[in-house]
Amino acid sequence: MCLGIPGQLKEFSDVHEHLARVDVSGVTRLINIGLLEDEDLKPGDWVLIHVGFAMSKIDEEEAALALASLQLMGRAYDEELEAFWSSKMASESSTQGG
Numbered sequence: 331m332c333l334g335i336p337g338q339l340k341e342f343s344d345v346h347e348h349l350a351r352v353d354v355s356g357v358t359r360l361i362n363i364g365l366l367e368d369e370d371l372k373p374g375d376w377v378l379i380h381v382g383f384a385m386s387k388i389d390e391e392e393a394a395l396a397l398a399s400l401q402l403m404g405r406a407y408d409e410e411l412e413a414f415w416s417s418k419m420a421s422e423s424s425t426q427g428g
Contacts, residue, residue: 333380336392338352339377352377362383369387
């Protein structure tokens with residue numbers, strides 16, 4: 331399963347033509363945009379990023395949906411971890427006679 335994270339293009343790098351800075355939920359990252367050289371990217375555009383590479387250009391609505399989905403997955407993961415640790419502690423407590 332591949333997980334793509336939306337980022338908004340902020341600026342192109344002076345170091346290499348295939349590098350650009352993007353904002354990913356408030357964190358600036360340097361990514362490779364070489365796979366999208368035919369997309370006519372400009373600051374403000376949204377891209378879907380996977381392991382440091384822009385895989386596709388997306389619109390703002392698609393970016394918002396992807397971010398909302400990632401937040402839901404994160405909350406579900408946190409809830410699962412909390413339930414696991416709670417049940418593990420309860421299980422250990424009952425086996426130790428406490």
